Amino acid sequence: MGRIWKLGDNINTDVIIPGRYNVTTDRAQLAKYCLCEILPEFAQQVRQGDIIMAGHNFGCGSSREHAPAAIQASGVKAVIARSFARIFYRNAINIGLPVLICEEAVLNSEDGQEAEVDLEQGLITNLTTGQRFQAQPLPPFIARIVEAGGIIEYIRREGTLR
Amino acid sequence: MGTLAEEIFSYKLGRPVNAGEIVIVDVDHVMSHDTTSPLAIQAFRKLTGEGGGRVFDSARAHIVFDHIVPAATVAAATLQRDIRVFAREQGIQILQEGICHQVMPERGFVAPGEIIVGADSHTCTYGALGAFATGMGSTDIGVAYATGRSWFRVPETINVRLTGQLQPGVYVKDVTLELVRRIGVDGANYRALEYSGPLVESLSISERFTLCNMAIEMGAKTGLVAPDATTEAWLRGRVNRSYPMLQPQNPRYERVVEVDVSDLSPLIACPPDVNNVVPVEQVEHIQIDQVFLGTCTNGRLDDLAIAASILRGHTIHPNTRMVVIPASREVYLEALRLGYIETFIQAGASVGTPGCGPCIGRHFGVLGPGERALTTMNRNFTGRMGDPTAEIYLGSPATVAATAITGHITDPRQFLA
Numbered sequence: 381m382g383r384i385w386k387l388g389d390n391i392n393t394d395v396i397i398p399g400r401y402n403v404t405t406d407r408a409q410l411a412k413y414c415l416c417e418i419l420p421e422f423a424q425q426v427r428q429g430d431i432i433m434a435g436h437n438f439g440c441g442s443s444r445e446h447a448p449a450a451i452q453a454s455g456v457k458a459v460i461a462r463s464f465a466r467i468f469y470r471n472a473i474n475i476g477l478p479v480l481i482c483e484e485a486v487l488n489s490e491d492g493q494e495a496e497v498d499l500e501q502g503l504i505t506n507l508t509t510g511q512r513f514q515a516q517p518l519p520p521f522i523a524r525i526v527e528a529g530g531i532i533e534y535i536r537r538e539g540t541l542r
Numbered sequence: 543m544g545t546l547a548e549e550i551f552s553y554k555l556g557r558p559v560n561a562g563e564i565v566i567v568d569v570d571h572v573m574s575h576d577t578t579s580p581l582a583i584q585a586f587r588k589l590t591g592e593g594g595g596r597v598f599d600s601a602r603a604h605i606v607f608d609h610i611v612p613a614a615t616v617a618a619a620t621l622q623r624d625i626r627v628f629a630r631e632q633g634i635q636i637l638q639e640g641i642c643h644q645v646m647p648e649r650g651f652v653a654p655g656e657i658i659v660g661a662d663s664h665t666c667t668y669g670a671l672g673a674f675a676t677g678m679g680s681t682d683i684g685v686a687y688a689t690g691r692s693w694f695r696v697p698e699t700i701n702v703r704l705t706g707q708l709q710p711g712v713y714v715k716d717v718t719l720e721l722v723r724r725i726g727v728d729g730a731n732y733r734a735l736e737y738s739g740p741l742v743e744s745l746s747i748s749e750r751f752t753l754c755n756m757a758i759e760m761g762a763k764t765g766l767v768a769p770d771a772t773t774e775a776w777l778r779g780r781v782n783r784s785y786p787m788l789q790p791q792n793p794r795y796e797r798v799v800e801v802d803v804s805d806l807s808p809l810i811a812c813p814p815d816v817n818n819v820v821p822v823e824q825v826e827h828i829q830i831d832q833v834f835l836g837t838c839t840n841g842r843l844d845d846l847a848i849a850a851s852i853l854r855g856h857t858i859h860p861n862t863r864m865v866v867i868p869a870s871r872e873v874y875l876e877a878l879r880l881g882y883i884e885t886f887i888q889a890g891a892s893v894g895t896p897g898c899g900p901c902i903g904r905h906f907g908v909l910g911p912g913e914r915a916l917t918t919m920n921r922n923f924t925g926r927m928g929d930p931t932a933e934i935y936l937g938s939p940a941t942v943a944a945t946a947i948t949g950h951i952t953d954p955r956q957f958l959a
Contacts, residue, residue: 390727390815394923398930399902403610403617405580417925437728440761441923442902443663445581445679465761466732467663471679521564521693531685532589541566541691 381507382429382457385422386491391434392441393468402446410450428455431495433486435461439468448472458497460504460515462486473522476530480504480515488513545699545793546766547734550655550674553788561698561796570656570673571602572686575642576618577609577902578661578679579625585684598690600633604651606642608897614905640870640896643667643755643838648872653777653785654769659683659692664838664920666757670750671777672769672788674734677758697734697763700725701795704741706804711955713848714749715840715918715938717741717801718756719809723819725799731761733796741803742767747776748842755839756920759816808953810916811936814924822941822953830935831913833946834865834927835886836894837901840918840939841869843876849943850882852957853889859949864891865907867899889946903927909934916945 394417401413415422432451438461439447448471451459458478472479478499485504489495493508502515518526528534535541544552544560551559554567574582586595597603605625613619629636637645643664646652654672658665661683668675678692686692702721708714735757737750745753750767757765767773768789777785810825812818835841835849846868858864866886868874874896877883886893892907900907901919908928909915915927915934922934937945940954947957 392921392923394921394926398925399577400904400908400925400928402577403615403621403904405584405621417930437731437761440727441663441758441921443661443665443677443679444578445661445681448679449581463728463731465728466763467677467679470682474679474681519564519695531681532585535589535685535689541685541689541693 381494381496382427382431384489384491384493384495385430385432386489387432387434389435390437390440393439393444393447394441396439396447397444397450402444407449407453410446411453414450414454423454426454426456429457430455431497432456432459433489434459435486436463438464440465443467445471445475448475448477452477458499460485473525474531482513482515485513543791545734545795546736546768546788546790547674547697547699549788549791550657551696553655553786554657559696561696563696564693565696566691566693567657568690569659569686569692571604571651571658572683573604573606573642573646573658573660573665574680574683575609575662576607576622576625578683579605580621581680582661582684582687583625583628585681586687589685589688595688597632597634597687603632603634603687604646605629605634605636606645607636607638608641609902610904611638611895611897640873641838641841641898644842644869644873647671648780648870650780653781653783654773655786655788659686663758664755666762666764667751667755667838669754669757669764669766670747671773672767674764676764697732698796699734699736699793700730701798702735702737703739703798703800704737704803705739705800706741706802708803708806711940711958712806712808713938713940714745714752716806716809717803718753719811719819719936720801720806722756722759722811722816725760727759727815727817728761730757733762735760735762735765736790737765737767743770746844747772748844751842752839759920808938808941808955810941810951811922813922813933813935816922816936822937822951825951826953828914828951830862830916830945830950832863832865832907832909832915833942834900834907834915834917834919835939835942836867836869836899837919838869839920841867841873843873845918845939846873846877846882849939850885852940852943852954853946854885856889856947858890858946862946862949864946865894865900866891867894868896870896900927916942916951918942
């Protein structure tokens with residue numbers, strides 16, 4: 381269970397992790413500046429298990445994988461959005477950051493409320509209101525990558541990309 | 543039978559494929575740059591085991607240094623040193639001669655019908671040559687370096703049909719901004735944009751690059767132009783292998799967006815999203831601290847030529863500064879030979895080493911708090927060029943040059959006598 385951080389539409393990867401702070405592969409460094417352009421308090425206040433809820437087109441713009449890596453390193457358990465930009469979505473799945481598409485959860489939750497996510501079932505519970513929401517199921521191929529914990533783990537398990 | 547994207551995947555797989563299918567294909571070229579290579583190398587090593595793995599083909603794996611060249615900080619220099627170690631170990635040539643999206647086609651690493659993946663969102667630019675090219679993250683690229691393969695969901699296609707004639711002072715950059723305004727920043731999410739129509743047929747390859755470059759600004763997986771005689775002429779001397787001139791065959795498009803460009807005027811995208819597009823007249827009062835001419839969108843020879851023709855004999859307004867960065871060494875040398883660079887320097891511009899420059903806010907012209915820039919870039923996102931309170935406006939090379947002279951956003955048509 382964690383706090384909901386509610387964001388708007390078109391949150392781009394430049395504001396998730398600005399170009400001036402992503403000249404590193406150190407994930408703790410990335411977490412330090414995560415979302416700093418729009419939520420300067422986020423890096424300080426985010427706790428393990430918190431949840432980001434966003435509008436449409438979350439993660440648009442640059443292909444920088446530093447963006448989902450920064451969110452993951454900051455302890456966020458899952459990003460739930462009305463829709464995702466495709467490169468971010470793919471990157472998140474590849475590195476094992478849970479991403480769920482659920483219009484109703486986003487529309488019926490407020491910043492600062494508490495929520496819980498059952499990743500296996502795709503079930504989102506807003507603990508403040510008691511409402512429960514079902515996220516969109518993943519296509520089978522993508523579900524297998526998620527289940528393996530990322531694309532690298534998937535390929536190692538399968539022996540090849542297939 | 544299909545859209546150009548479907549035709550390319552069908553050709554690669556040797557069987558007909560349709561939009562919506564998830565396919566795994568051998569890719570022709572794989573690219574990463576100085577910012578995205580470190581995480582790609584991490585993924586590569588994780589997959590292949592420390593020290594043991596080889597890239598699928600060192601001649602088709604490309605690393606371009608362009609985002610911070612020459613290295614501006616110890617952090618950047620350290621990452622670049624580590625990438626060089628990897629490249630040497632793998633026999634990969636590091637290219638440090640311009641922006642990846644200019645250098646890849648110039649060096650002949652892009653041909654019609656090929657599939658190219660790059661760890662940069664603007665990899666979609668290469669669709670201008672009829673290749674299926676798309677941006678991915680570092681882990682996908684690390685996987686492609688190791689296996690020579692990648693997975694794709696074959697995209698649905700939106701056909702963008704461009705007709706009419708551009709008025710003097712209006713350029714393809716203005717057309718792309720109009721398309722982002724109409725389609726929206728996620729209106730083409732997961733889809734391919736296939737550009738066609740009489741206007742597209744008349745465009746140079748450089749102009750087609752500008753068009754396809756900004757497909758990602760609408761969320762698209764790629765932008766595509768079917769190859770034609772213009773494409774073949776541009777590739778001559780660059781690509782020596784044979785390639786298929788694939789064309790759409792009775793395509794079924796998800797929708798068609800038709801734009802007659804005849805009535806367009808110069809456009810400006812206002813911060814902080816690319817779809818905040820207005821005619822230049824509406825924002826002419828805005829004072830500009832810095833203009834920037836360059837990037838993978840508009841740093842090519844024709845872009846520099848337009849700007850130089852406006853700036854010739856003028857000096858940059860004392861309250862404004864100008865940064866010019868040619869997209870590649872090839873462009874730079876030709877611009878020198880033609881006198882454009884001399885024009886820029888005499889006008890008072892700072893001319894930089896080919897690369898991305900201040901477009902990602904790390905060096906050579908970053909913005910301070912509250913400053914405003916007008917640039918030929920493709921993104922105006924908060925904080926992209928430096929301080930998060932700085933504002934970025936986007937326009938064509940002509941609008942940027944006119945603005946450099948006056949110090950406020952200016953309609954370039956008043957300088958085109």
